[in-house]
Amino acid sequence: MHRFPSKEWTEALGAALNNDRGYREAGKPWTFGSVAMIVQSDPANGLERDAGMILDVHQGECRGTSFVEGVDDSLEAEFVISASYARWREVIERKLDPIRGMMEGKLKLVRGDLPTIIRFVGPARIVVASASKVPTDFN
Numbered sequence: 001m002h003r004f005p006s007k008e009w010t011e012a013l014g015a016a017l018n019n020d021r022g023y024r025e026a027g028k029p030w031t032f033g034s035v036a037m038i039v040q041s042d043p044a045n046g047l048e049r050d051a052g053m054i055l056d057v058h059q060g061e062c063r064g065t066s067f068v069e070g071v072d073d074s075l076e077a078e079f080v081i082s083a084s085y086a087r088w089r090e091v092i093e094r095k096l097d098p099i100r101g102m103m104e105g106k107l108k109l110v111r112g113d114l115p116t117i118i119r120f121v122g123p124a125r126i127v128v129a130s131a132s133k134v135p136t137d138f139n
Contacts, residue, residue, distance in 0.1 A: 001137040004092070005039045007067040009134060010053040014065040016130035017057070023130065026123040027060035032116055033078025038071055042085040045138070052077075055127075079112030089138055092131045098124050 002009035017023050036054045041047050054066040054077050068075070081098070083091075087106055090096035099121050101107035102114065109117065117124070 001135045003137045004089070005047070005051045005053055005067065009136065010055075010065045010067040012134045013053070013127075013131055014055060014062040016133055017055070017062040017127065020126060020130050023123060023126040024060040026126055027057060027120075029059075030057055030120060030123060031059060032112075033058075034076075035079040035112075036071075036075055036077035036081070037088065038075075038080060038082035038110070039088050040082060040084050045085045047085060050082075052080075075111075077111070079117065080110040081107050081112075082110050083107040091128055092134075092136060094128060094132050098128060 002012050034054055034056045036052045039047060039051045039053075041050050049069050050071040052066075052068045052071040052075055054068065054075070055062055056064040081102070083101070083106065087096065087101065091098050091101065091107070096106065098107060099118060102109050102117065
């Protein structure tokens with residue numbers, strides 16, 4: 001089990017993506033840069049500061065991952081999506097589609113082009129499916 005969010009969880013997600021043949025195919029057109037998932041601080045869940053999980057994804061491959069705490073606007077990912085701990089949990093548990101979540105304002109695209117993200121609904125769903133396979137400890 002990997003604590004969410006953490007460096008280990010982030011690395012496990014990167015490995016899950018690289019082991020997913022569907023993501024390798026569906027993600028091939030993605031050449032738009034890294035994607036950061038920001039989890040807003042939530043002391044009730046042991047998260048004293050915002051945390052970011054950055055995926056260096058390019059053409060169906062996760063070339064690397066980073067986990068950072070105390071995130072601010074200087075984060076250098078091309079796409080930054082921010083949400084509460086509870087919302088990210090809903091995404092990982094496949095209760096909330098990330099694209100729909102952005103359209104409904106439940107997930108906030110802080111940086112990046114929304115029309116570009118929307119074009120990649122299929123790969124985004126595969127990322128969520130891979131995330132749901134990571135043994136996750138939410139407590």
